[in-house]
Amino acid sequence: MGFSSKAVIPFSEPPWLLGLPSPYYNESHHAFQPRCREFIQKHLLDNALEWDREEFIPEHVFESFAKANMLLPSFGAPLPVEWLRKLDIHDILGVRVEDWDYIHTAIYCDEMARSGLAGPGASLTTGMSFGVPPIYKFGSREVQEKFLPELLTGKKRTCIAITEPGAGSDVANIQTTAVKTKDGKHYIVNGSKKWITNGIWSDYSTMAVRTGGPGPSGLSMLVVPLKGYPGVNMRRLKVGGQITGGTTFIDLEDVKVPVENLIGQEGMGMKYVMQNFNHERLTISIGGTRQARVALSTAFEYVMKREAFSKTLIEQPVVRHRLAKAGAELESLQAWVDSFVYQMTKLTKTEADLELGGLTALVKAKAGMVFDECARCSILLFGGNGYTKSGMGELAERIYREVPGMRIPGGSEDVMLDLAIRQLVKNYQNKTKALERPKGSSKL
Template identity: 65%
Template sequence: MSIPFSEPPLLQGQPSPYYSQKHIEFQRACRQFITSNLTDHAMNWEREGKVPDEVFSRFAVANFLVPHLPAPLPVHWLRRLGIDTLPGGLKAEDFDCLHTVIYFDEMQRSGLAGIPGSLSAGMTFGVPPIIRYGSKELQERFLPELLTGKKRTCIAITEPDAGSDVAGLTTEAVRSQDGRHFIINGAKKWITNGIWADYATMAVRTGGPGAKGLSLIVVPLKDYPGVTTRKILVGGQNTAGTAYIELDDVRVPVENIIGKEGEGMKYIMTNFNHERLTVAIGVARQARVTLSAAFKYCMKREAFGKTLISQPVVRHRLAKSGAKLESLWAWLEQIAFQMSKMSKDEVDIQLGGITALAKAQAAKVLDDCARCSVLLFGGNGFTQSGQGEIAEKIYRDVNGARIPGGSEDVMLDLAIRQLLLRYQSKIEEMGRSGRTTGRL
């Protein structure tokens, strides 16, 4: 029997309308491999501040990097590269968004976001735009090594003066006189995995101000002329290789442009649903880890002659945080199920606002559960070692959930604006068709 709140309902043996036997077999394979190759070592790596380089290679060889990609997977490319089967014997064409839920939940079982983050950002966020929008020539040059883990990439959007305001980016890419290169100048900041990446899928300004002037381009990083990369120490997730990237007259072939020039904002936006959902899934697991650790501690820790769990105020704290956690998880499973039944275009239109809202809510739930855990651990929760070490470390990760991937207040506002826009467009559509009732 598992500690309360330590596992989602499916893993407690409870029935679910969402998961099939294939999902369960996939989960078992993920649990076995990720536990022995990541989770069991995560705390030591967190203390050392680095995940060994060979871990990425180990995941790549075992095809455990591929599930970072959004569903449906690029089956044609995977087959060309000899990747027919995923963990648990799952066929690549059968991978759906519920497998994404399982995978990212398992990757975060240590509760330490930086550890899985050291492996994830490139495949999760940097590769999908190349798959979806890259020319055949661009894909041929980059996808074979990226999909097999022989090379690493990252997503480079955020800048020192432009974070959630993507349309305000200033890193500039100007065509050379012979028209064969873009010459890039600017800087990118808070770039996860940037210190290890061979390439970056980078947002640059190729046109005028605003969103219409943005493009996406593949920029070589490692030992490339004009590129300087240095690690940034952040408040949490320090093992994720967060980097500051400076670009000084960096010459990149024009053939490295992803899709059409000037459509970078569109390409960025279409990958946000996957990014925000995966963040929310991982954050929910972090909340599970810290809340269940506190629950276990309260069952054995004595104060005033009885265990903490015997105190009504303690049970009240656990109950409030647990209710928020389980409500969040039910919502995330519902969103993932809807995504598995809808086309990409339908998801972008109908679930963009909802996914942004879920990402913001997940971070708020983690904040609540982490604070609850630290308080119940008492002095142990304020210490970087010992019984409350996990609570202290997860609490430091809270702002890494509330800010990256779209800061909390921006996500809340974006959600309402998108929901309002969809409502208004439906009303207008009904007016044009002469209908006065019906489903919105």
């Protein structure tokens, strides 16, 4: 790919899409990206802002993505190749499912966020991204046979339900209970789940429940039926941004769930949840980087046209200074995210969880900070237009409302910062201990 001859608004595209050299992207990635962009533009982004105003994405959009296998990229990499072949799914827009890597996933996440809004994309992908992987990775063959065929093909929808009114980032404090019946055939689930993206539309939920005593060892994961199921009541929550994502409050009262719906083993839920978080946090970082790019480039375009004090805003040093500070943060983040994603293609799942677990939390936190900086820069440069919910500054205003939705869900920012350092210290101490000479040994 050569340099772009087209005049492109500064900061509007990552360097590799401008034709600048990159060691990460191969021919398959370069071929997939324009096909991915064309599909998402036509089926989602052309109407994303309008649908965001209406606070609802039409059902036919989900169906179009499912039919084209374009929900599957959000699953992550590697894809569940064995299952996809069984379902006669062999490629995604020309990329063979066995050749799919995390860079393909990153391209998809980047393109899905190119409206600058997280809600439209999240309305389609959250279930596949975070609800389906635990079933595939940790579920028994029977659980997989029961749920994966309809979920992977988009015939049924699911969500991930962890957060509760009294337990968000503090996963170990989850209170929703799942108690076995005397005959051992069912769990009776009671409790509440809050801020559950896609919940209102979901047939099932991959849910964290308490099957044992207090603390992390008492947690398990269970596939709980939702839509229209006895004892389940759901209502949409109106949140500040990402309104089209279908944020939901779920109330569970004596919900009868077959024991066969248990994912993996009882008491292992904390492990399953935490491993799932790594994928969630990285994809949030990728999408947030693109949202920051949309915010900053939209402001850049505006200040080159808008006049004040007999000159365009871009001629004002203070405006250039503000753009420069935000732009430096953005491109630094992009470089980190790109290298991070590349590392995911070279490490095994075990290696990535060990070496990148804490850093995934850190890159998610940093992406939220950079998004905040770029969104604030945008809204300030738009001035009064950026404070207005219509007109030329509407997108900047909407993007600014999206910032908390990146800094809080998937692990609140302050928790992520602390988690990152604790994990890095733990890894260092474990490696240092492994190098210590055993007591009584004469070996050098």
